[in-house]
Structure formats: C-alpha cells, structure tokens
Amino acid sequence: MLDVRGLRKVYEGSGRRVEAVRDLTFTVGPGELVCLVGPSGCGKTTLLKCVAGLLAPTGGEVLLEGRRVDGPPPAMAFVFQEYGxxxxxxxxxxxxxxxxxxxxxxxxxxxxxxxxxxxxxxxxxxxxxxxxxxxxxxxxxxxxxxxxxxxxxPRVLLMDEPFAAVDAQTRADLEDLVRGLWRERGITILFVTHDIDEAVYLGERVIVLSASPTVVREQLTVDLPAGRDQLRTRVDPRFAALRTRVYEQIQAAKRGDVPEVPDALTKSSTPPPR
Incomplete structure (x- = not known):
C-alpha cells in the first residue's frame, strides 16, 4: 500500500544546511497499523509530511499503491497533532x-x-x-x-502525534478508539508518536528511527493479541519485553550506537493476521 524508498530531506536556507532525513526505506501493507518512534527531533514529522505529499523530498520517493506521491493523494488523510x-x-x-x-x-x-x-x-x-x-x-x-x-x-490515514496534547485518561480512550476504527474499517494507518508505550499498544509493527539524520534503526512486529485492553495488555510480560526493546533502541540511537543484530524479539516485518 505504502512504499518509502531511500527518502532523504535536506533543509537549506539562511546559510544553514540541515539533513533531517538521510535514507529511509520501509513499507506499510494494506490494512496494517504501523507506529513510528524515535528520539526527539529525529525527523518524524518531516517524514510524515513527505509521505503525505505536503513536503517535497530531496531524494528518494514515496509510492502509494504503486504511484509516486508528488502532492497530497486523494486516497490519503492526515490528522495533525495540534487539533486546535x-x-x-x-x-x-x-x-x-x-x-x-x-x-x-x-x-x-x-x-x-x-x-x-x-x-x-x-x-x-x-x-x-x-x-x-x-x-x-x-x-x-x-x-x-x-x-x-x-x-x-481514505485508504491511508497518517497521524502525527495526535494525542500528545491531551491528558492520560483521554489519551487511553483515543488509543482504543483508533484501534477500534482500524479494525472496523480496515484503513491502513501510519501513526507517529514519541510515546513508546503508545507505539507498542497501538501498533501491529513498530519502526524505530535513529537520531537525525534519520534512518530506520529497527522494525519489530508486535505479537500481542489483537483484542487489546488498557489494563491487561499493559501488564502482559510480552508488552514489557517489547517496550524494553524499543526503549533500548531509542537510547542507543541517542548515543549514536551502531544497530545490533536483531535478537529473538525482532520479528519479520510481515504483519501478523488479524
């Protein structure tokens, strides 16, 4: 459904040159819910704007159902962080x-x-x-x-940290709302968040980004039950293991460590059946 190939974005102006995204490559399958996490300032919003056709990449390309994205596609919708x-x-x-x-x-x-x-x-x-x-x-x-x-x-829904500005209880309700709508409607969702717990709770797969300039550091399949619950899922040992793995990778990204060879926690990028 969504294919990001070698995406690169460089901002230039006022005598400054900032490479926000260096080389991002990943895919999102039809009907998949994928969460993107990474260190603060790693270019998550820049990536999402390029995917949405709101920002032209410096290099690489984004394909939606095999067609290159050169502007906002009619099959795509965007939910911004600042609802106000x-x-x-x-x-x-x-x-x-x-x-x-x-x-x-x-x-x-x-x-x-x-x-x-x-x-x-x-x-x-x-x-x-x-x-x-x-x-x-x-x-x-x-x-x-x-x-x-x-x-x-839309066939694809992009969400840019949409719950960052609400309280914890409202956030939990909105997370369950999104998962419920995703399961009912079969929409492909790419969800950007800075919250590790949210990424693991929501996603069928979590893509961990490096520090800027950004590349994909690791992809984890979230093999939790499809029917998730704010209380039982979050105390599941598997949830804790996945959360720990993502946290370790983000901390390593901040330090600039070279990615390790994936261990048993890291699965294939193929989404599990719903």
Whole structure:
C-alpha cells in the first residue's frame, strides 16, 4: 500500500544546511497499523509530511499503491497533532467535518451529510454536530479531527502525534478508539508518536528511527493479541519485553550506537493476521 524508498530531506536556507532525513526505506501493507518512534527531533514529522505529499523530498520517493506521491493523494488523510489549529473555530463541528468533502465533486449534499453523520457517530460525537470546536474539550476536538479524516473515506490515514496534547485518561480512550476504527474499517494507518508505550499498544509493527539524520534503526512486529485492553495488555510480560526493546533502541540511537543484530524479539516485518 505504502512504499518509502531511500527518502532523504535536506533543509537549506539562511546559510544553514540541515539533513533531517538521510535514507529511509520501509513499507506499510494494506490494512496494517504501523507506529513510528524515535528520539526527539529525529525527523518524524518531516517524514510524515513527505509521505503525505505536503513536503517535497530531496531524494528518494514515496509510492502509494504503486504511484509516486508528488502532492497530497486523494486516497490519503492526515490528522495533525495540534487539533486546535486544524479546526476552524467559526465553523460548527459538522461543517468542519464536511469541509474536505466539498472537494469531492462526485458527492452531492445528501451523501456528504450522511458521511458526516457516520463519522461523528464512529467517534462518539453524534450530538456535537451543531457545536463549535471551542465549546468542546481537547479530547473531543481531536475526535472531531479524526471524524473529519474518516468522513473523507481514505485508504491511508497518517497521524502525527495526535494525542500528545491531551491528558492520560483521554489519551487511553483515543488509543482504543483508533484501534477500534482500524479494525472496523480496515484503513491502513501510519501513526507517529514519541510515546513508546503508545507505539507498542497501538501498533501491529513498530519502526524505530535513529537520531537525525534519520534512518530506520529497527522494525519489530508486535505479537500481542489483537483484542487489546488498557489494563491487561499493559501488564502482559510480552508488552514489557517489547517496550524494553524499543526503549533500548531509542537510547542507543541517542548515543549514536551502531544497530545490533536483531535478537529473538525482532520479528519479520510481515504483519501478523488479524
């Protein structure tokens, strides 16, 4: 579904040259939920913007279903970290969700409204269509942002640290929401996070990035049960082992250590069946 090949990004300007991403290569299969983690400042957001076609890479390429991404693809949606800046405060919730659908000329008004209702129901906000974003809590605003992406009916959903600005309880609820929507709708999800526990809890696979300039340091298949639970999954010894492995790799990346030969914790990059 998604193929990143030798991606490289260099920022130049004002007499400075910064190589943010050096050589990133990985794939994401159809219907897979993959989490990206790495040290702070390693270029995760830059990578995601290149994948989304919002930023032109310096080298390499991104392919979506075999086609090169040269701009925002119609089959892809993006959920940003700063939900407060991605929602228009003067528009009601339903209008915010409907806005990108107006770009789809083949959708009439009735179909757009149906998609909005379905998306808001999916995120538990059926009664909030007439409210303004500023009347909602932070967690509810991020649900609106997720609903807007779902209403667009994407085949690939990119999420850039979408729960970083909410409290711990809301974060847990949103994690379960994303996994539930992923299993129900079969969307391919590439989820960027700085939270190791979140990556292991959410993902079917975790890609660990090096420090900047960024390369893929390791890929781990998360062989936890598909039906995950915030209490039981997080005390599972396997969860602890995977979390420890990812943490060790990130700390090694900060030190600049050369990646080790994968041990028994590191599996094939092929996603397990759901």
């Amino acid at each position: 800046r991605s929602l228009f405060p003067w528009m009601r919730v339903g209008e915010n969700v409907e806005l990108p659908l107006r770009q789809k000329k083949d959708l009439d008004r009735a179909r757009r409204r149906a998609l909005v209702r379905d998306a808001l129901e999916s995120v538990g906000l059926s009664d909030a269509a007439g409210a303004y974003p500023w009347q909602l809590s932070g967690g509810m605003q991020q649900r609106v942002a997720i609903a807007r992406a779902l209403a667009y009916e």
